[in-house]
Amino acid sequence: MTDSPRQHKRTRAVHSGIRRSQYGEMAEALFMTQGFVYDSAAQAEARFEKVGADEFIYARYGNPTSRMFEDRIADLEGTEDAFATASGMAAVNGALMSLVAPGDKIVAARAMFGSCLYVLDILARFGVEVELVDGLDLDEWERALKGGAKAVFFESVSNPGLEVIDIAAVARLAHAAGALVICDNVFATPVFSRAVELGCDVVIYSSTKHIDGGGRALGGVICGTREFVREIAEPYLKHTGGAISPFNAWLMLNGLNTMELRVRAQADSALAIARALGPHDAISKLVYPGLPSHPQHDLAMSQMGSGGTMLAIELEGGKDAAFAMLDRLELISISNNLGDAKSIITHPATTTHQRLTPENKALLGITPGLVRLSVGLEHSDDLIADIRQALE
Ligand SMILES: *Cc1c(COP(=O)(O)O)cnc(C)c1O
Numbered sequence: 001m002t003d004s005p006r007q008h009k010r011t012r013a014v015h016s017g018i019r020r021s022q023y024g025e026m027a028e029a030l031f032m033t034q035g036f037v038y039d040s041a042a043q044a045e046a047r048f049e050k051v052g053a054d055e056f057i058y059a060r061y062g063n064p065t066s067r068m069f070e071d072r073i074a075d076l077e078g079t080e081d082a083f084a085t086a087s088g089m090a091a092v093n094g095a096l097m098s099l100v101a102p103g104d105k106i107v108a109a110r111a112m113f114g115s116c117l118y119v120l121d122i123l124a125r126f127g128v129e130v131e132l133v134d135g136l137d138l139d140e141w142e143r144a145l146k147g148g149a150k151a152v153f154f155e156s157v158s159n160p161g162l163e164v165i166d167i168a169a170v171a172r173l174a175h176a177a178g179a180l181v182i183c184d185n186v187f188a189t190p191v192f193s194r195a196v197e198l199g200c201d202v203v204i205y206s207s208t209k210h211i212d213g214g215g216r217a218l219g220g221v222i223c224g225t226r227e228f229v230r231e232i233a234e235p236y237l238k239h240t241g242g243a244i245s246p247f248n249a250w251l252m253l254n255g256l257n258t259m260e261l262r263v264r265a266q267a268d269s270a271l272a273i274a275r276a277l278g279p280h281d282a283i284s285k286l287v288y289p290g291l292p293s294h295p296q297h298d299l300a301m302s303q304m305g306s307g308g309t310m311l312a313i314e315l316e317g318g319k320d321a322a323f324a325m326l327d328r329l330e331l332i333s334i335s336n337n338l339g340d341a342k343s344i345i346t347h348p349a350t351t352t353h354q355r356l357t358p359e360n361k362a363l364l365g366i367t368p369g370l371v372r373l374s375v376g377l378e379h380s381d382d383l384i385a386d387i388r389q390a391l392e
Protein backbone atom coordinates (compact mmCIF):
# COMPACT_ATOMS: atom_id res chain seq x y z
CA MET A 1 0.00 0.00 0.00
CA THR A 2 1.35 3.42 -0.92
CA ASP A 3 1.74 6.26 1.56
CA SER A 4 0.13 8.86 -0.66
CA PRO A 5 -0.19 12.23 1.06
CA ARG A 6 -3.42 12.68 -0.90
CA GLN A 7 -5.10 10.01 1.18
CA HIS A 8 -6.94 11.00 4.31
CA LYS A 9 -5.24 10.64 7.70
CA ARG A 10 -7.76 7.97 8.64
CA THR A 11 -6.67 5.86 5.69
CA ARG A 12 -2.98 6.40 6.30
CA ALA A 13 -3.41 5.62 10.01
CA VAL A 14 -4.40 2.09 8.96
CA HIS A 15 -1.98 1.46 6.10
CA SER A 16 1.16 3.60 6.36
CA GLY A 17 4.44 2.05 7.33
CA ILE A 18 3.46 -1.61 6.99
CA ARG A 19 6.43 -3.94 6.46
CA ARG A 20 5.47 -7.49 5.66
CA SER A 21 7.68 -10.47 6.29
CA GLN A 22 8.14 -13.38 3.88
CA TYR A 23 4.83 -14.81 5.21
CA GLY A 24 2.74 -11.91 3.92
CA GLU A 25 0.88 -11.60 7.22
CA MET A 26 -2.22 -9.37 7.12
CA ALA A 27 -1.81 -7.74 10.55
CA GLU A 28 1.29 -5.89 11.64
CA ALA A 29 3.77 -8.46 12.94
CA LEU A 30 5.24 -8.25 16.41
CA PHE A 31 8.98 -8.80 16.10
CA MET A 32 9.63 -9.54 19.76
CA THR A 33 13.38 -9.74 19.37
CA GLN A 34 16.22 -7.63 20.68
CA GLY A 35 18.77 -8.90 18.15
CA PHE A 36 19.19 -9.95 14.52
CA VAL A 37 21.30 -12.74 13.01
CA TYR A 38 23.97 -12.00 10.41
CA ASP A 39 24.85 -14.40 7.57
CA SER A 40 28.54 -13.83 8.16
CA ALA A 41 31.02 -11.90 10.25
CA ALA A 42 31.62 -9.63 7.30
CA GLN A 43 27.90 -8.84 7.08
CA ALA A 44 27.86 -7.90 10.77
CA GLU A 45 30.87 -5.65 10.21
CA ALA A 46 29.20 -4.00 7.22
CA ARG A 47 25.96 -3.41 9.11
CA PHE A 48 27.74 -1.73 12.03
CA GLU A 49 29.47 0.51 9.51
CA LYS A 50 26.25 1.48 7.78
CA VAL A 51 22.71 0.26 8.45
CA GLY A 52 20.69 -0.26 5.27
CA ALA A 53 17.04 0.66 4.79
CA ASP A 54 15.59 -2.67 5.93
CA GLU A 55 18.34 -3.73 8.31
CA PHE A 56 18.48 -3.84 12.08
CA ILE A 57 21.20 -4.41 14.66
CA TYR A 58 19.71 -4.28 18.14
CA ALA A 59 16.30 -3.23 19.46
CA ARG A 60 17.80 -0.33 21.40
CA TYR A 61 18.76 1.07 17.96
CA GLY A 62 15.66 -0.03 16.09
CA ASN A 63 13.31 -2.96 15.44
CA PRO A 64 10.96 -3.74 12.52
CA THR A 65 7.79 -3.36 14.63
CA SER A 66 9.04 -0.13 16.18
CA ARG A 67 9.99 1.08 12.70
CA MET A 68 6.46 0.43 11.43
CA PHE A 69 5.11 2.60 14.24
CA GLU A 70 7.71 5.30 13.51
CA ASP A 71 6.96 5.33 9.79
CA ARG A 72 3.20 5.45 10.36
CA ILE A 73 3.26 8.31 12.85
CA ALA A 74 5.78 10.27 10.73
CA ASP A 75 3.47 9.91 7.75
CA LEU A 76 0.47 11.10 9.78
CA GLU A 77 2.37 14.02 11.25
CA GLY A 78 3.90 15.00 7.91
CA THR A 79 7.52 14.71 8.99
CA GLU A 80 10.34 12.90 7.20
CA ASP A 81 11.02 10.54 10.07
CA ALA A 82 10.29 9.64 13.68
CA PHE A 83 11.98 7.85 16.60
CA ALA A 84 9.81 5.90 19.04
CA THR A 85 10.71 6.12 22.72
CA ALA A 86 9.97 4.26 25.94
CA SER A 87 7.65 7.03 27.16
CA GLY A 88 6.56 10.55 26.39
CA MET A 89 9.15 11.85 28.82
CA ALA A 90 11.92 9.86 27.10
CA ALA A 91 10.87 11.69 23.93
CA VAL A 92 10.92 15.14 25.59
CA ASN A 93 14.22 14.41 27.29
CA GLY A 94 15.73 12.88 24.14
CA ALA A 95 14.72 15.71 21.83
CA LEU A 96 16.02 18.43 24.15
CA MET A 97 19.08 16.73 25.63
CA SER A 98 20.38 15.52 22.27
CA LEU A 99 20.23 19.02 20.83
CA VAL A 100 21.79 21.35 23.36
CA ALA A 101 25.22 22.02 24.83
CA PRO A 102 26.31 24.27 27.72
CA GLY A 103 25.81 27.91 26.83
CA ASP A 104 22.84 27.23 24.54
CA LYS A 105 19.52 28.83 25.31
CA ILE A 106 16.04 27.29 25.38
CA VAL A 107 12.99 29.52 25.58
CA ALA A 108 9.94 27.63 26.85
CA ALA A 109 6.34 28.36 27.74
CA ARG A 110 5.93 28.08 31.49
CA ALA A 111 2.48 26.43 31.31
CA MET A 112 3.88 22.95 31.24
CA PHE A 113 3.57 19.43 32.60
CA GLY A 114 5.62 19.00 35.80
CA SER A 115 8.01 16.40 34.33
CA CYS A 116 8.78 18.64 31.32
CA LEU A 117 9.77 21.40 33.75
CA TYR A 118 11.97 18.89 35.55
CA VAL A 119 13.84 18.10 32.31
CA LEU A 120 14.43 21.82 31.77
CA ASP A 121 15.78 22.06 35.35
CA ILE A 122 18.28 19.28 34.57
CA LEU A 123 19.42 21.09 31.43
CA ALA A 124 19.91 24.28 33.47
CA ARG A 125 22.10 22.27 35.86
CA PHE A 126 24.41 21.49 32.94
CA GLY A 127 24.82 25.07 31.83
CA VAL A 128 21.92 25.45 29.42
CA GLU A 129 20.17 28.77 29.77
CA VAL A 130 16.44 28.19 30.20
CA GLU A 131 14.03 31.10 30.06
CA LEU A 132 10.36 30.55 30.78
CA VAL A 133 7.78 32.87 29.26
CA ASP A 134 4.02 33.31 29.27
CA GLY A 135 3.31 31.26 26.15
CA LEU A 136 0.29 33.41 25.25
CA ASP A 137 2.30 36.63 25.24
CA LEU A 138 4.11 37.09 21.91
CA ASP A 139 6.01 40.11 23.26
CA GLU A 140 7.53 37.89 25.95
CA TRP A 141 8.60 35.32 23.35
CA GLU A 142 10.12 38.06 21.21
CA ARG A 143 12.00 39.59 24.15
CA ALA A 144 13.35 36.21 25.31
CA LEU A 145 14.48 35.36 21.77
CA LYS A 146 16.31 38.69 21.25
CA GLY A 147 19.84 37.34 21.56
CA GLY A 148 19.02 34.15 19.64
CA ALA A 149 18.28 30.68 21.01
CA LYS A 150 18.88 27.05 20.16
CA ALA A 151 15.26 25.98 20.57
CA VAL A 152 11.83 26.96 21.76
CA PHE A 153 9.71 24.39 23.56
CA PHE A 154 6.01 24.48 24.43
CA GLU A 155 2.90 22.40 24.87
CA SER A 156 0.63 23.47 22.00
CA VAL A 157 -2.32 23.09 24.38
CA SER A 158 -1.16 23.23 27.97
CA ASN A 159 -1.74 20.59 30.60
CA PRO A 160 -3.99 21.16 32.55
CA GLY A 161 -4.90 24.81 31.90
CA LEU A 162 -5.75 24.28 28.19
CA GLU A 163 -4.02 27.46 27.06
CA VAL A 164 -3.66 27.33 23.29
CA ILE A 165 -0.34 28.55 21.91
CA ASP A 166 -0.32 30.38 18.58
CA ILE A 167 2.09 27.96 16.89
CA ALA A 168 2.52 29.93 13.66
CA ALA A 169 3.29 33.19 15.48
CA VAL A 170 5.75 31.60 17.94
CA ALA A 171 7.41 29.63 15.11
CA ARG A 172 7.91 32.85 13.11
CA LEU A 173 9.63 34.54 16.05
CA ALA A 174 11.68 31.43 16.82
CA HIS A 175 12.86 30.95 13.26
CA ALA A 176 13.81 34.62 13.00
CA ALA A 177 15.99 34.04 16.08
CA GLY A 178 17.54 30.90 14.58
CA ALA A 179 15.75 28.59 17.04
CA LEU A 180 14.33 25.15 16.35
CA VAL A 181 10.63 24.83 17.24
CA ILE A 182 9.93 21.81 19.44
CA CYS A 183 6.32 21.17 20.35
CA ASP A 184 4.76 18.76 22.85
CA ASN A 185 1.55 18.10 20.96
CA VAL A 186 -0.15 15.57 23.26
CA PHE A 187 -3.36 17.50 23.88
CA ALA A 188 -3.80 18.38 20.19
CA THR A 189 -3.40 14.68 19.27
CA PRO A 190 -2.15 13.62 15.81
CA VAL A 191 -5.79 13.79 14.66
CA PHE A 192 -6.12 17.54 15.12
CA SER A 193 -2.44 18.36 14.57
CA ARG A 194 -1.29 20.79 11.91
CA ALA A 195 1.93 21.41 13.81
CA VAL A 196 4.36 20.98 10.89
CA GLU A 197 2.28 23.09 8.51
CA LEU A 198 2.21 25.82 11.18
CA GLY A 199 5.99 25.83 11.58
CA CYS A 200 7.02 23.20 14.14
CA ASP A 201 10.31 21.47 13.38
CA VAL A 202 9.99 18.71 15.95
CA VAL A 203 6.68 17.31 17.20
CA ILE A 204 6.57 15.12 20.30
CA TYR A 205 3.82 12.82 21.51
CA SER A 206 3.37 10.75 24.60
CA SER A 207 1.78 7.78 22.82
CA THR A 208 0.70 6.59 26.28
CA LYS A 209 -2.26 8.91 25.78
CA HIS A 210 -4.54 9.03 22.70
CA ILE A 211 -2.31 6.91 20.43
CA ASP A 212 -2.54 3.83 22.63
CA GLY A 213 -5.98 5.01 23.64
CA GLY A 214 -6.57 2.21 26.09
CA GLY A 215 -4.25 3.13 28.93
CA ARG A 216 -2.21 -0.03 28.40
CA ALA A 217 1.38 0.96 27.77
CA LEU A 218 3.92 3.76 27.97
CA GLY A 219 5.41 5.11 24.78
CA GLY A 220 6.46 8.26 23.02
CA VAL A 221 7.67 9.53 19.70
CA ILE A 222 9.84 12.31 18.29
CA CYS A 223 8.78 13.39 14.80
CA GLY A 224 11.04 15.62 12.70
CA THR A 225 13.34 15.93 9.74
CA ARG A 226 15.46 12.89 8.86
CA GLU A 227 18.49 14.87 9.92
CA PHE A 228 17.10 15.74 13.36
CA VAL A 229 15.66 12.29 14.03
CA ARG A 230 18.50 10.11 12.73
CA GLU A 231 21.56 12.31 13.28
CA ILE A 232 20.70 14.20 16.47
CA ALA A 233 18.00 12.37 18.46
CA GLU A 234 18.73 8.73 17.50
CA PRO A 235 22.43 8.62 18.50
CA TYR A 236 21.53 10.03 21.91
CA LEU A 237 18.55 7.71 22.41
CA LYS A 238 20.15 4.55 21.14
CA HIS A 239 23.18 4.95 23.39
CA THR A 240 21.24 6.03 26.48
CA GLY A 241 18.48 3.40 26.28
CA GLY A 242 15.37 5.42 25.52
CA ALA A 243 13.98 3.16 22.77
CA ILE A 244 10.44 1.79 22.91
CA SER A 245 9.81 -1.90 23.56
CA PRO A 246 8.73 -3.68 20.33
CA PHE A 247 5.66 -4.95 22.18
CA ASN A 248 4.62 -1.42 23.15
CA ALA A 249 5.33 -0.22 19.60
CA TRP A 250 3.01 -2.97 18.34
CA LEU A 251 0.27 -1.77 20.73
CA MET A 252 0.78 1.81 19.51
CA LEU A 253 0.70 0.76 15.87
CA ASN A 254 -2.65 -0.90 16.48
CA GLY A 255 -3.79 2.11 18.48
CA LEU A 256 -3.24 4.30 15.42
CA ASN A 257 -5.70 2.13 13.42
CA THR A 258 -8.63 3.40 15.49
CA MET A 259 -7.24 6.69 16.81
CA GLU A 260 -9.15 9.04 14.54
CA LEU A 261 -12.53 7.42 15.24
CA ARG A 262 -11.86 7.40 18.97
CA VAL A 263 -10.47 10.92 19.27
CA ARG A 264 -13.24 12.50 17.20
CA ALA A 265 -15.90 10.74 19.30
CA GLN A 266 -14.13 11.82 22.51
CA ALA A 267 -13.91 15.43 21.30
CA ASP A 268 -17.62 15.40 20.36
CA SER A 269 -18.46 14.20 23.87
CA ALA A 270 -16.14 16.78 25.44
CA LEU A 271 -18.03 19.53 23.61
CA ALA A 272 -21.38 18.05 24.62
CA ILE A 273 -20.27 17.93 28.28
CA ALA A 274 -18.89 21.49 28.17
CA ARG A 275 -22.19 22.75 26.72
CA ALA A 276 -24.37 20.74 29.09
CA LEU A 277 -22.61 21.89 32.25
CA GLY A 278 -23.20 25.49 31.18
CA PRO A 279 -23.44 27.98 34.03
CA HIS A 280 -23.62 25.82 37.17
CA ASP A 281 -23.69 27.02 40.78
CA ALA A 282 -20.90 24.67 41.83
CA ILE A 283 -18.59 25.63 38.93
CA SER A 284 -16.65 28.90 38.98
CA LYS A 285 -14.92 28.34 35.64
CA LEU A 286 -15.22 25.81 32.83
CA VAL A 287 -12.31 25.77 30.38
CA TYR A 288 -12.79 24.07 27.02
CA PRO A 289 -11.15 25.40 23.84
CA GLY A 290 -14.20 24.34 21.82
CA LEU A 291 -16.45 26.82 23.67
CA PRO A 292 -16.64 30.44 22.40
CA SER A 293 -15.99 31.52 26.02
CA HIS A 294 -12.42 30.13 25.84
CA PRO A 295 -9.91 33.02 25.46
CA GLN A 296 -8.22 31.34 22.46
CA HIS A 297 -11.33 29.75 20.99
CA ASP A 298 -10.83 31.17 17.48
CA LEU A 299 -7.19 30.15 17.47
CA ALA A 300 -8.07 26.63 18.68
CA MET A 301 -10.62 26.24 15.91
CA SER A 302 -8.31 27.49 13.16
CA GLN A 303 -5.30 25.57 14.51
CA MET A 304 -6.99 22.26 15.40
CA GLY A 305 -10.57 22.46 14.13
CA SER A 306 -11.68 21.08 17.48
CA GLY A 307 -11.59 21.81 21.18
CA GLY A 308 -10.00 18.42 21.86
CA THR A 309 -10.81 15.74 24.40
CA MET A 310 -9.88 17.51 27.63
CA LEU A 311 -11.78 19.87 29.95
CA ALA A 312 -10.67 21.84 32.98
CA ILE A 313 -13.32 22.61 35.54
CA GLU A 314 -12.81 24.87 38.54
CA LEU A 315 -15.13 24.22 41.43
CA GLU A 316 -16.50 27.02 43.56
CA GLY A 317 -15.65 25.33 46.87
CA GLY A 318 -11.89 24.80 46.34
CA LYS A 319 -10.07 21.58 47.27
CA ASP A 320 -12.84 20.23 49.52
CA ALA A 321 -15.40 20.60 46.76
CA ALA A 322 -13.03 19.07 44.19
CA PHE A 323 -12.27 16.05 46.39
CA ALA A 324 -15.98 15.62 47.24
CA MET A 325 -16.87 15.68 43.54
CA LEU A 326 -14.16 13.16 42.63
CA ASP A 327 -15.27 10.85 45.42
CA ARG A 328 -18.91 10.99 44.34
CA LEU A 329 -18.27 10.12 40.68
CA GLU A 330 -19.40 6.60 39.84
CA LEU A 331 -18.59 6.16 36.15
CA ILE A 332 -15.59 8.46 35.81
CA SER A 333 -12.41 7.12 37.43
CA ILE A 334 -9.98 9.05 39.60
CA SER A 335 -6.63 8.50 37.91
CA ASN A 336 -3.98 10.50 36.08
CA ASN A 337 -3.71 9.18 32.53
CA LEU A 338 -5.56 10.89 29.70
CA GLY A 339 -6.74 10.01 26.21
CA ASP A 340 -7.99 6.65 27.55
CA ALA A 341 -11.20 4.95 26.36
CA LYS A 342 -12.39 5.32 29.94
CA SER A 343 -13.08 8.81 31.25
CA ILE A 344 -10.61 9.94 33.89
CA ILE A 345 -10.64 12.81 36.34
CA THR A 346 -7.55 14.28 37.97
CA HIS A 347 -6.90 16.86 40.68
CA PRO A 348 -3.70 18.41 39.24
CA ALA A 349 -2.73 20.55 42.24
CA THR A 350 -2.27 17.50 44.47
CA THR A 351 -1.10 14.96 41.88
CA THR A 352 0.34 15.61 38.39
CA HIS A 353 1.35 19.18 39.18
CA GLN A 354 2.09 18.76 42.91
CA ARG A 355 5.79 19.53 42.26
CA LEU A 356 5.14 23.11 41.14
CA THR A 357 5.70 25.94 43.61
CA PRO A 358 2.55 27.65 44.95
CA GLU A 359 3.47 30.74 42.89
CA ASN A 360 3.76 28.71 39.70
CA LYS A 361 0.49 26.93 40.38
CA ALA A 362 -1.23 30.28 40.85
CA LEU A 363 0.38 31.62 37.67
CA LEU A 364 -0.84 28.63 35.66
CA GLY A 365 -4.33 28.64 37.14
CA ILE A 366 -3.80 25.33 38.92
CA THR A 367 -6.04 26.31 41.80
CA PRO A 368 -7.16 24.01 44.64
CA GLY A 369 -10.61 23.79 43.02
CA LEU A 370 -9.39 22.79 39.55
CA VAL A 371 -10.11 19.32 38.16
CA ARG A 372 -9.02 17.98 34.78
CA LEU A 373 -11.37 15.72 32.86
CA SER A 374 -10.18 13.39 30.10
CA VAL A 375 -13.27 12.40 28.15
CA GLY A 376 -13.44 8.76 27.13
CA LEU A 377 -15.62 6.73 24.81
CA GLU A 378 -18.66 6.33 27.06
CA HIS A 379 -21.92 7.91 25.85
CA SER A 380 -21.84 11.61 26.68
CA ASP A 381 -25.31 11.43 28.29
CA ASP A 382 -24.00 8.98 30.87
CA LEU A 383 -20.93 11.13 31.55
CA ILE A 384 -23.07 14.26 31.94
CA ALA A 385 -25.39 12.42 34.33
CA ASP A 386 -22.43 11.21 36.39
CA ILE A 387 -20.90 14.70 36.62
CA ARG A 388 -24.27 16.27 37.46
CA GLN A 389 -24.94 13.87 40.32
CA ALA A 390 -21.40 14.37 41.63
CA LEU A 391 -21.92 18.16 41.67
CA GLU A 392 -25.22 17.93 43.61
C1 LIG B 1 1.67 12.56 29.71
C2 LIG B 1 2.38 13.71 29.13
C3 LIG B 1 3.77 13.66 28.97
C4 LIG B 1 4.61 12.48 29.43
O1 LIG B 1 4.29 11.29 28.80
P1 LIG B 1 4.61 9.85 29.46
O2 LIG B 1 4.25 8.91 28.38
O3 LIG B 1 3.76 9.75 30.68
O4 LIG B 1 6.05 9.84 29.79
C5 LIG B 1 4.39 14.76 28.41
N1 LIG B 1 3.69 15.85 28.03
C6 LIG B 1 2.34 15.92 28.17
C7 LIG B 1 1.63 17.15 27.72
C8 LIG B 1 1.65 14.86 28.73
O5 LIG B 1 0.32 14.94 28.88
